[in-house]
Amino acid sequence: MKVTQHIENAIQQKKPTFSVEILPPTKGNNIQHIFDTLDPLVEFNPAFIDVTYHREEFVYKKHPNGLLERKSVRKRPGTVAICAAIQNHYKVDAIPHIICGGFDKEDTENALIELNFLGIDNLLVLRGDPVKSESTFMAEPNGHRYASELLEQIANLNKGKYLDDELENSSKTDFCIGVAGYPEKHFEAPNLNIDLNYLKKKVDLGAEYIVTQMFFDNKRFFDFVDKCRKIGIEVPIIPGLKPITTQSQITALPKTFHVDLPDELADELVKAKDNKEVKEIGTEWTINQSKELIENGIPLIHYYTMSKSDVVVRVLRGVM
Known part of the structure; x- marks a missing residue:
């Protein structure tokens, strides 16, 4: 089932639902x-489960002769296979992240064909982060520099x-395409208005839903x-x-994801x-956030688990 259908069902049934994101x-x-x-999460009947994609990192191995060899390593492989396993095991829709980094257009098309064969109906399209050795994001030769370019290929x-x-009688795919939104703007955008205009471009190209970056102030x-x-x-x-x-997350999350903590939350956390005690404060804050969102008519909430389900x-x- 498509994400948009899950949302419509939640609205019609007046029963809020949720989704989760996990790491390979x-x-x-x-x-x-x-x-x-x-x-433990599937017991609550999630609408869908996102699986992140992690591009390769470059490491340097020193040989006995003193020379350094650069080697690409993917520390968290398996996104496509994990999505297939989730759908087979739980009968819950799984959504792979599709990123620009590490793929050229041919690689992307082949991966999308495989996803289509597997019966995976939904995608979340992202540019992805630069590798640690890059100061800015670098596209692959004949790859995509922007998420909008990647999205356009999928829409095609x-x-x-x-x-x-030159293909004749080629079959259409039917992916429901999602993209990321940033309530506090993407850190590379000059301002929120420009970031929103870029987001609108992705919607105009065919994005059917938006999932926001984490935020702590509704x-x-x-x-x-x-x-x-x-x-x-x-x-x-x-x-x-x-x-x-x-x-550690009190400083790591704002630094890594470029988000602010409200004064009330920050004051409580630093006193923990x-x-x-931090976990208790953070859990209660998320419960209250969720309740307020539901009270204001939000039909589906997405939770970033970092592959830890207990909280x-x-x-x-x-909440549910």
């Missing part, structure tokens, strides 16, 4: 790691337009939705939430004695 396990672990994370496949324009989300609607973005906008669970389970018990 690091290389060397098996699929049971994923199932152990998801088993939905029209039956492949890279080889007013930021409501203001973001209002601004989107004023410039003609009418697709569903799904709020993304992440409970803060450790003292240990991680246990999100507590949130769901307090």
